[in-house]
Amino acid sequence: MEMNCMKIYLKLSAILFFLLSGVSVSTGSPGISKSKRAYYIKLITNKYPNQLTNPQKKTRKTFSQFGYGLYEFPVPVFPISKFIEPGKFGYQSYGKPDRETEKNGALYTCSGGFIDVSHMRAAVDWTVYLTFKLIVDTTDFDLPWEAGRLSLHFKNIGQLTINDIARMAQKIAFERLVWHEVASWHYHKPYHKFSEQSSTFTPEDTYSNMLGTMIGKNVALRLLKDTTSRSYSDITTEEIQKTISSLQPLSTKKESKRAYDIVDLDKQRKLPEGQRNTDVWYDSKIVFHDQRYVFKRYMNIGPEISPWLVPGSEQLGCSSYQAPYTLEVPQFTHDGNSFYKYYEFRITPDANMFYNHKKNRQLHPPFGAFTTQHYDKIMAQIDKEMAQVLLPDFDKRDNVDPTIYYSHVHKVFLNKPVQEK
Numbered sequence: 001m002e003m004n005c006m007k008i009y010l011k012l013s014a015i016l017f018f019l020l021s022g023v024s025v026s027t028g029s030p031g032i033s034k035s036k037r038a039y040y041i042k043l044i045t046n047k048y049p050n051q052l053t054n055p056q057k058k059t060r061k062t063f064s065q066f067g068y069g070l071y072e073f074p075v076p077v078f079p080i081s082k083f084i085e086p087g088k089f090g091y092q093s094y095g096k097p098d099r100e101t102e103k104n105g106a107l108y109t110c111s112g113g114f115i116d117v118s119h120m121r122a123a124v125d126w127t128v129y130l131t132f133k134l135i136v137d138t139t140d141f142d143l144p145w146e147a148g149r150l151s152l153h154f155k156n157i158g159q160l161t162i163n164d165i166a167r168m169a170q171k172i173a174f175e176r177l178v179w180h181e182v183a184s185w186h187y188h189k190p191y192h193k194f195s196e197q198s199s200t201f202t203p204e205d206t207y208s209n210m211l212g213t214m215i216g217k218n219v220a221l222r223l224l225k226d227t228t229s230r231s232y233s234d235i236t237t238e239e240i241q242k243t244i245s246s247l248q249p250l251s252t253k254k255e256s257k258r259a260y261d262i263v264d265l266d267k268q269r270k271l272p273e274g275q276r277n278t279d280v281w282y283d284s285k286i287v288f289h290d291q292r293y294v295f296k297r298y299m300n301i302g303p304e305i306s307p308w309l310v311p312g313s314e315q316l317g318c319s320s321y322q323a324p325y326t327l328e329v330p331q332f333t334h335d336g337n338s339f340y341k342y343y344e345f346r347i348t349p350d351a352n353m354f355y356n357h358k359k360n361r362q363l364h365p366p367f368g369a370f371t372t373q374h375y376d377k378i379m380a381q382i383d384k385e386m387a388q389v390l391l392p393d394f395d396k397r398d399n400v401d402p403t404i405y406y407s408h409v410h411k412v413f414l415n416k417p418v419q420e421k
Contacts, residue, residue, distance in 0.1 A: 055125035057095040066202035086249035092236040108259035110318035112247035113307030114204035123212025130169035131220035147183035148349040167330040186353035197291035302329030
């Protein structure tokens with residue numbers, strides 16, 4: 001009995017000694033050690049300095065529309081179409097696309113729906129850039145200007161693991177690309193050369209962006225661990241091919257066009273009534289510059305993002321039991337802390353987004369500076385505006401054709417607007 005009491009006394013004394021002496025028992029810092037960070041900094045600055053520069057020196061404009069065989073004017077000349085053959089992506093360039101080696105366009109995948117490859121590539125570049133930037137320099141910085149100032153503020157970055165940093169870069173890159181969609185809805189003359197409302201939050205945009213950030217995270221981590229001195233282009237090209245292959249792409253451009261036909265109102269109207277698909281998303285008969293040609297838009301920005309798969313995709317060679325491959329927008333570190341504990345992404349919009357100063361007219365309800373933690377409020381405002389143009393439930397697959405309620409629609413083969421209402 002006395003021996004047991006003595007053991008307890010010694011244990012308590014030892015604990016008290018550590019508490020009083022200020023000595024703490026290490027549980028292992030989750031962050032990157034100084035020596036490891038120094039190694040990564042040297043690796044990045046020596047081998048991948050280009051990936052620390054503006055990841056969007058030039059926007060990839062090869063494919064920015066939803067659908068194919070579209071026309072700018074009622075006269076059917078110069079159709080807008082661009083598709084890509086699975087397995088023939090060419091080589092990823094960084095920041096400024098190389099048209100000779102980098103192939104862009106659209107394709108359909110059985111579990112990922114439509115993929116806009118140019119959106120996906122841009123997201124890859126953004127994610128790698130942000131991962132490397134956060135390793136090399138943890139101080140605050142601004143992203144390149146687009147429709148306003150984009151400011152990043154960081155705190156306690158030293159507590160994050162390398163995987164946490166890559167996942168946080170994913171999240172920031174995705175939020176940056178969401179802002180591009182928000183800004184596009186506000187692009188108008190004379191503030192912007194062309195309106196981009198036709199290509200804002202179309203069914204494939206958000207998923208393609210998120211898919212690109214996932215690939216970018218994998219690329220960044222591979223580059224940091226690679227010992228074979230392979231280039232950014234080599235590893236990224238390999239990761240893109242691997243990811244797209246896992247989504248079961250259709251094998252030809254012709255098949256991807258058939259996928260679009262299934263959700264094209266004009267194509268379905270030409271079929272016998274019993275063979276039509278009523279879950280349609282756009283009308284190729286409406287001219288491209290009328291933003292209502294895509295009357296179904298994808299507004300979900302997470303935390304889970306599932307692709308829209310076309311109905312009856314088994315006729316394209318997909319399984320009738322095909323499940324969509326859902327992506328997750330990273331929310332937490334490995335130990336369960338919100339990433340917003342470590343960064344703040346503040347966007348201060350350019351006031352010109354909301355006004356036509358030449359005509360002294362307000363075009364959109366203005367909003368002020370906000371942080372991406374409160375993106376939901378901005379999205380709610382965009383949703384409300386879109387509903388006025390595209391009609392309510394524009395973001396739902398409800399088998400309803402809203403175009404019968406549209407007035408003054410410009411259509412291909414017609415020389416003047418028609419009143420359908």
